[in-house]
Every structure is written in structure tokens, then in C-alpha cells.
Amino acid sequence: MGTSLGVIMDPIQSISFYKDSTLAILLAAQAQGFELFYMEQSDLYIDNTGPKAQLRPLKVFNDANKWFELGDSRDAALEEMDVLVMRKDPPFDSEFIYSTYILEAAERRGSLVVNKPQSLRDCNEKVFATEFPQCTPPLLVSRDQERLKGFLTEHQDVVYKPLDGMGGTSIFRVKEGDQNLNVILETVTKQGTETIMAQKFMPQITQGDKRILVVGGEIIPFCLARIPTGSDFRGNLAAGGRGVVQPLSERDLWIAQQVAPTLKERGLIFVGLDVIGDYLTEINVTSPTCIREIDNAENTQIGKRLIDAVRARLDQR
The missing domain is CATH 3.30.1490.20 (ATP-grasp fold, A domain)
Structure with a gap:
């Protein structure tokens, strides 16, 4: 078997093909020869022999009519996976915490978990930003x-x-x-x-809630500015905002440079920073998005960069 990557995610049949970042990551991993396996949160468990999951072989396709194919399920020890990518969307609840315990057990047995389970627990997406008071409103x-x-x-x-x-x-x-x-x-x-x-409240939200991606400690030079509609102050795409890809400003880059070294130290390989105006508002560590929107506009190959960062960490081992 080649290098294996197991993904824990929301149901793959329900994702948005055109903008799902997990699919972008999986397409990049498959292109680099990773053997993919699919799990949902409910498939994880621990018994007396260690952390396990009911997993299924996965193939992915860059095709809006058929973007995945699943093989037969089997129960396996999680440490069979060279890499485990946790992509379960919030809410960050007790079930999410229990999943990090199981993934941490796999990490102790040799799997590389992206992002690091302890840091998923420690770095609440709102409160984590308070560690950088020079950047926050x-x-x-x-x-x-x-x-x-x-x-x-x-x-x-x-x-x-x-x-x-x-x-x-x-x-x-x-x-x-x-x-x-x-x-x-x-x-x-x-x-x-x-x-x-x-x-x-920052009135600069009218120019967009900017999503800045940091991959393996490296800052992607373009962001997605999520601009509110006239009827809603929120810029989130899920709340009806529209996305505009733009280069990072000097202030955007400075904020990302303040945060990036800490992310690397904590094993946070893929992170999304939210910036409104001149201020950092959130640090998204659980399931950052916006890969496909930025890639489509600027050919930044963020998924490939992430898989390159994963391979570098595997090589270090």
C-alpha cells in the first residue's frame, strides 16, 4: 500500500462541489499518489486494542456530476493511516472533543493528524485571536x-x-x-x-470579511473578501455574502506574519484567518474554507501546497 490519507468529514454526498475545500484537498492528495479513505465522525471509536474506525476506500473526481466513489467499508486501526485529516465542520461541541481524543490516540501511535488534535481543542476560533492583542479590535x-x-x-x-x-x-x-x-x-x-x-463593530465590513489562508506556516498571498449584501451586515458566504479574491494588503500580511509562527509551533498546518479592515477577528482551525475560490481566481494551488506541507512533515519523521 502507498501513502494513506484518511479524511474525517461531513457526508461527502452533501458537499458543494464548486466550493468545497475538503474536496480540493482530496483531489490534490490523490494527484500526488495518496491512497484515500473516508470516514464520518460517527465511524470513529476506541476499544481495548486502540483507536479504530469504520472506513471506506475513496476516489475523487473533478466532475460536478460525479465527484466521489466509495468502496466497501471495513474496520481498521487508525494508525494504518499515515495521515488523518480532520475536516468536520463546527459546531465545536462535546462530540468534536471526543473525536479529538480518538485522533490523539492515533497520533501517539504514529499517524500525522491535520490539524493537531490538542491544538484543535486548545485554540478556540474566537478566543485564540486574543493571544494576538496587537492585531485585534x-x-x-x-x-x-x-x-x-x-x-x-x-x-x-x-x-x-x-x-x-x-x-x-x-x-x-x-x-x-x-x-x-x-x-x-x-x-x-x-x-x-x-x-x-x-x-x-467595524464599518469596514462593507469592504469585506477577508479570509487569509496559512498553509504549513506559509501565507497565501491572496485572500477571499466576503462582502455583505445590502440587507445583512455579515459577510459570511453562508449568510449570503459574495466573494471577491484580492491580494493581501500590507496590513493583512503583517497580521498573518504575527500569527503564522505560533500556528506552526502548535501543529496547525492549515488555518484561515479572518480580517475585517485592519483587525484580526477569528482564527479558523477546525475546517477552514475558501481554497477553491482563491485557486480558481489566481491558480494558487492551495491544495497542492497543503499536501506538500504534509509530505514534508512525513519526511521529517
């Missing part, structure tokens, strides 16, 4: 509703968002004097039982 992480109200009083126009979501879900923009403030905070904090993030 005014923010607050709390579940105390009076403290969160005080943040609004100070900054007048803010965004409240949960710490475990994706795609712009459950994000609220609130201005001072909004009579819905109490119910919004009760909803987002679930009556004060869950911690959230507040950030000062």
Missing part, C-alpha cells in the same frame, strides 16, 4: 450580562457572537439604546450560562 469574552452591556455602552456599536458557531450563525449587531439588548444577551448567553465574545 476592542473585544470582551464573558457571560456576565452587565459586563457585556457595559462593553456596548463604551463602544456604542458592537457585535455579540457565540464561541462555537460558524458561517455567521447567531451573530447580532447591537447599537446603544437598542430595546432588544436584554433578549439578545439572554439568547446568545443562554440566560447567562454560556460565555460569548463581544467585539466593537
Whole structure:
């Protein structure tokens, strides 16, 4: 058997062929001779002999009518996989954490896991950004509703968002004097039982919420600016924003350079930084997207770069 790569992802039959980043990664791996295997989160398990999964051989095709083919399933030890790529989309919940425990057990037995399971747990996509205060806007992480109200009083126009979501879900923009403030905070904090993030609203969102990709510590020189529609302040593509590929600005590059060395140290091989205006807002480590949009516009071959970075780490072993 050649070099094997197992992917843990959402159901492959349900992905968007034209913009799915996991498919881009798998096409690049297959082109470089990797033997592919497919798993969903529910296929992972541990028994007395170690971490295992019910997996299926996978072939992928750059064809909108048929982009995958699966073979017969079998149970196997996860360490049979040279590489395991965790591409399960958020929410980052207890089940996601349990999956990282199983993947970490495979890592101890010799598999390279992308991204590193410990770092998937440690680096919450919102809170991780607070490690780089020189890059972030005014923010607050709390579940105390009076403290969160005080943040609004100070900054007048803010965004409240949960710490475990994706795609712009459950994000609220609130201005001072909004009579819905109490119910919004009760909803987002679930009556004060869950911690959230507040950030000062940045009007530069009209120019786009920029997704900057970092692969193996190297910064991709183009980003996808996700621009809101006139009826919604959110730029997320899932919330109806439109994507425009553009070169990184000097400030974009500076922000990425601040973060990239830490990503490499923590075994975060593929990461997406979100930048609005001059500020870093999130660091996406679980299942970053936008490969295909940037590749289609600029032929950046991000999937290939990622597989090259994976091969380099395998060679180091």
C-alpha cells in the first residue's frame, strides 16, 4: 500500500462541489499518489486494542456530476493511516472533543493528524485571536450580562457572537439604546450560562470579511473578501455574502506574519484567518474554507501546497 490519507468529514454526498475545500484537498492528495479513505465522525471509536474506525476506500473526481466513489467499508486501526485529516465542520461541541481524543490516540501511535488534535481543542476560533492583542479590535469574552452591556455602552456599536458557531450563525449587531439588548444577551448567553465574545463593530465590513489562508506556516498571498449584501451586515458566504479574491494588503500580511509562527509551533498546518479592515477577528482551525475560490481566481494551488506541507512533515519523521 502507498501513502494513506484518511479524511474525517461531513457526508461527502452533501458537499458543494464548486466550493468545497475538503474536496480540493482530496483531489490534490490523490494527484500526488495518496491512497484515500473516508470516514464520518460517527465511524470513529476506541476499544481495548486502540483507536479504530469504520472506513471506506475513496476516489475523487473533478466532475460536478460525479465527484466521489466509495468502496466497501471495513474496520481498521487508525494508525494504518499515515495521515488523518480532520475536516468536520463546527459546531465545536462535546462530540468534536471526543473525536479529538480518538485522533490523539492515533497520533501517539504514529499517524500525522491535520490539524493537531490538542491544538484543535486548545485554540478556540474566537478566543485564540486574543493571544494576538496587537492585531485585534476592542473585544470582551464573558457571560456576565452587565459586563457585556457595559462593553456596548463604551463602544456604542458592537457585535455579540457565540464561541462555537460558524458561517455567521447567531451573530447580532447591537447599537446603544437598542430595546432588544436584554433578549439578545439572554439568547446568545443562554440566560447567562454560556460565555460569548463581544467585539466593537467595524464599518469596514462593507469592504469585506477577508479570509487569509496559512498553509504549513506559509501565507497565501491572496485572500477571499466576503462582502455583505445590502440587507445583512455579515459577510459570511453562508449568510449570503459574495466573494471577491484580492491580494493581501500590507496590513493583512503583517497580521498573518504575527500569527503564522505560533500556528506552526502548535501543529496547525492549515488555518484561515479572518480580517475585517485592519483587525484580526477569528482564527479558523477546525475546517477552514475558501481554497477553491482563491485557486480558481489566481491558480494558487492551495491544495497542492497543503499536501506538500504534509509530505514534508512525513519526511521529517
